[in-house]
Amino acid sequence: MTTAIQVRKLTMVQAVTDALKTMLQEDESVIVLGEDVGKNGGVFRATEGLFDQFGEERVIDTPLAESGIVGTSIGLAINGFRPIAEMQFLGFIYPAFNQLMTHATRMRQRTMGRYTVPMVIRAPYGAGVKAPEIHSDSVEALFTQIPGLKVVIPSNAYDAKGLLIASIEDPDPVLFLEPMRSYRSFRTEVPEEKYTVELGKASYQKKGNDVTVLTWGAMVPDTMKAVEDFEKQQSASCEVIDLRTLYPLDKETIQESVEKTGRVVIVHEAPATGGMNAEIISVINDAAFFYLKAPVQKVTGFDTPVPVYSLEKEYLPSREKIIHAINQALSY
Amino acid sequence: MTTAIQVRKLTMVQAVTDALKTMLQEDESVIVLGEDVGKNGGVFRATEGLFDQFGEERVIDTPLAESGIVGTSIGLAINGFRPIAEMQFLGFIYPAFNQLMTHATRMRQRTMGRYTVPMVIRAPYGAGVKAPEIHSDSVEALFTQIPGLKVVIPSNAYDAKGLLIASIEDPDPVLFLEPMRSYRSFRTEVPEEKYTVELGKASYQKKGNDVTVLTWGAMVPDTMKAVEDFEKQQSASCEVIDLRTLYPLDKETIQESVEKTGRVVIVHEAPATGGMNAEIISVINDAAFFYLKAPVQKVTGFDTPVPVYSLEKEYLPSREKIIHAINQALSY
Amino acid sequence: MNMLEKFPITQYISEEGKTVHSEATDITADLVKLFYEKMLRARMMDKKCVNLQRQGRIGTYVPYEGQEAAQVGSALAVEKGDWMFPTYRDHAATMTFGHSLRNLLLYWVGRIEGGIPPEGKNIFPPAVPIASQLLHATGVAWAEKKKKTDRVSLVYFGDGATSEGDFHEGLNFASVFKVPVVFFNQNNGYAISVPMEKQMNSKTIAQKGLAYEIPSIRIDGNDIVAVYLETKKAVERARNGEGPTLIEAVTWRYGAHTTADDPSKYRDQAESDQRRTTGDPLLRLEKYMKNEGLWDEEWVTTMENKITNEINTALEEMQNYPDPSIDDVFENVFEKPTWTLDEQLKQHRSIKRGQMS
Amino acid sequence: MNMLEKFPITQYISEEGKTVHSEATDITADLVKLFYEKMLRARMMDKKCVNLQRQGRIGTYVPYEGQEAAQVGSALAVEKGDWMFPTYRDHAATMTFGHSLRNLLLYWVGRIEGGIPPEGKNIFPPAVPIASQLLHATGVAWAEKKKKTDRVSLVYFGDGATSEGDFHEGLNFASVFKVPVVFFNQNNGYAISVPMEKQMNSKTIAQKGLAYEIPSIRIDGNDIVAVYLETKKAVERARNGEGPTLIEAVTWRYGAHTTADDPSKYRDQAESDQRRTTGDPLLRLEKYMKNEGLWDEEWVTTMENKITNEINTALEEMQNYPDPSIDDVFENVFEKPTWTLDEQLKQHRSIKRGQMS
């Protein structure tokens, strides 16, 4: 007897809800908490319906205090639960920085494994949806340098569900960033059943031979479109890789591709300085230095705060900039 | 008539006090605030004597609350003062992360210059003094990716005074990190009078031809010693550069040196991933790619929390590791 | 200790528009008319913005309808030279204190200029990270104290904001250093979808002042006379060097948290609408004015016309405002841009101009 | 409201060792002897550590001498299965609750093992970032509530800790979710050099509970009977589902903040020493025992010898403990080390072995 796998076309935010529901159903210890995640179903509807289905003991509206949310989640995680804490926007995680930096990520080490913190912090992030100030920060690199934290970013609904479930099942803290610009902009097929996408593994969006383009999150569809346009005009072919996990990076995949192409473009929306581009270049320096034919090209945000929304289009990596960078990489 | 410049041999922490005193004397708007900075003179004696000399209106013991210290300093700075806020250790700045990230560094931009935040945050940092947990964090790279913030680290008493005065006079927020391992470990000559060391400029510790070694803070004397040992045994010569300001990096000096040597070693005590090594490699990628003869070598901490002190020596870059890295850089 | 008894809701004018407090008579007829005019102006502006948002002419908007008395009454209680610290919802306060309507509209189309007050008006850009502004208000007021002026800070925040650590640290610093700041809480019952009962276990916000020995009062935030007179007292205390005050103004927002929010998800909107007929701040003042013989339909119509014109002019100015420029972003990170910014701007411009190398 | 009157310092045994509270008689002779023994043990351990530090045999140490009643009395009020959240100064509490003396000593020589409690003892590693542990205690207790057990959290923090945002958020969460946690404040008058009057404008810490509707009490923290019985009441309330309690135990540290601190910089140490003859917790219990005819010099000597042996054994164990290994650091960042960690450890080992390529 074979069972047909049920598949639906979901948006990314629906896939997030689906993952949460799957895990709430499967594992009694999973709880969801945060500001407005309960009755209201989250400001982006990511937790829609969960409060009604699982009740207020498992889907919890908390007071408005991020340090409180992360700090109590640490206690809950150590004492048998798997909390999934929502930060309403990534730009509001900063008050919780101390709890994340000095406790969530150090407890296993401080107690040699006696106490562990299997928690997930979810947060929508990134610019491009005309949100107010602070709502559009893209500071993923801040977190990749916190020892003890994994950082995961899906770019589509399928990955969102599989990566989120893998994050929830991970025995250690995971920061799960959801590119809000991609929340509803397109759908992908998502199996109804439970599945995981392994953390730490990048995915080829497109194979190619001449330039490696590394990106993640909302930049993936943008990059794919720019690459398509580029390839229509030029004979060179691009390999596009969605990194998906930013800590730990998938060094093997990066290395494999760079050894083949010798040319690299990195696309991200965070500021240039200290952004992930630097860490990726550093990994390439270690792993594939002698294969590089040209300096790595970067398409990033500026070393400015993300501007208010009338200017966010100028801030975000554009089609032109991506194509320009690919051309640059090929020009050496 | 000539006036002889008075010069004294000071430790770095004395030079810090001297800079604070100089500026408190010169500029009525300068105030010093933080935990135990007043009557007690600071847990490292960095503010010794200032409370007695300038009184409690200018040298202020605050409640134990870092967000409170930075948040009120923002208000003080906008309304005419030049607050110098002390974080007792860098590892205790995290509760203030939100104020630093979303306000101190954005206010000028949010108001197109109407409100500005000329403040300095001082913090001792780094491992190697057998301090308890969290006291030894070296997370400078976290801050170099905050748009709107300069990050400065002196490695000796002369620079400490000059850079701190320059930081206080800077019209924008500066994070001034003091390597506590170097607070009292050696003395340098420090003029009694006021002087500044320009922010954003690296300093050559030693000229050389074959390898560029980039470092800062407490790693500068360690690196110099390792290089000395190395040069005794090998014919190659090293150029050692103290970067001093980590944002903005002194690209010109880095470029100049790398164009000459083609080989680079970076020494820092922060964790490898996301540490400043990545950003420096990224700058080299942009500025001197074709001059590089070997992958950049890194001597860094691990991707672990700074361990408790029985293991900190293993964590910190050692003489052996520095020499090994120099040899590696030369081996290609 | 029953906190509801210890902190009763102080009223000066009842919902029927009757004087219920002896000091209410200190209010002159001119002042009453000023109250009404400023509240009317605030409400008309709010309605306009909600409409503009529906038409897609401005972005997501944060309405304050229902909270006019709290915002206008308190804003009228401070003087030029004092400092105001609004949140994203306190435009009735800032426009009353002298903010430019054009800039407010610019704010809602995502323009930096929207955060900038007119010259001579000490207004901070709206604080978005909840409760962070309490510390700025405390710091700014502390600076005034150090400078030995008699200026004060007036800072707005919601019921939800009381849960953040910065609320606590702000009140503690203000209390320890006895700085001239008025903490003006608008308790509108909700932080987005979270009702006060889930936000805290205390029945009042005023009682939180007890932790810091900060004098606190709970007032009817829809009674502009109460708001004005009690804020004035707090401001006077601050000016006289008597330190901070915490005011809990109990109020209500009729509408959604923002135009992107659907309040029916978490509360009965019919009940909320019902309040328009009972607790409304403008209606109450209207009743009071009628009771006192101060109501004049013609005057109201004149006002409405004047305000309509003012808003339309501001809207026009907003629409004709020069295009935003990314240069403003680059130029205002530091006083002097770093090489990183210079290079990034240069590259950005070069690609925009299509001058690819 | 005069908070000193509202929150008087509850005493059960006066400084002269007299019963001053009717419930003090609930305490059996055995319990009194247990109190004395555990306080003596704590004091002897502390003195030993101060000496070891002076001799350079352990690192910077944080003494608690003077605070034994507060720590021992509260620690005896919880049961196995309950959770304890100490700071760097609360070793009298953790050793009374069952922590291992060897591990405590390992802590002071900078060993990871120092943070790990014996199997079956729910003790967190000492919190270093001030006030952060209040949230962990709340979260852990919340978990117990969700699991429908009757276990509680007992969390320690100082007067200075009340200024941090996490103090506020911890109390608010605990109150809103009514979790079984006892917030045990040791008000020793100082946060390093900063006296309570500069830390807060309130006269008591107990009054801070009013902001959250958390029952609060102010007790003589040097009166172990008061500490024990009042903590027990709070623990019972928590077990019965009645939620959190805030206890302010007024106490004093005789010595320096840490062995690296010089208290004469900020206070009169002669005055501090004077307290040894008046307010000392052990001395008070001794007087009480003498008054009650429970004092027995021989018993005390036996105890002292037993404790000396215990401490010396622990010291020996600490000194003979296997050398620290960097592997423990690498192995405990994640359950399964990432490639980054694997590579770094490999390289580290290879250089250490001198096997340079």
Ligand SMILES: Cc1ncc(C[n+]2csc(CCOP(=O)(O)OP(=O)(O)O)c2C)c(N)n1
């Ligand atoms: C630090 C932070 N966390 C979360 C948010 C998202 N947020 C915006 S408004 C809001 C509710 C605020 O409620 P309240 O303080 O009562 O003010 P009101 O909106 O009712 O005026 C939340 C959670 C934020 N802006 N800042």
Ligand SMILES: Cc1ncc(C[n+]2csc(CCOP(=O)(O)OP(=O)(O)O)c2C)c(N)n1
């Ligand atoms: C967040 C944070 N800031 C600063 C410090 C440095 N520090 C260590 S102990 C201490 C004073 C704590 O005082 P209190 O809470 O009264 O506890 P006590 O030391 O008196 O037991 C300070 C400021 C710290 N550990 N954590």
Ligand SMILES: [Mg+2]
């Ligand atoms: Mg509200």
Ligand SMILES: [Mg+2]
């Ligand atoms: Mg204390």
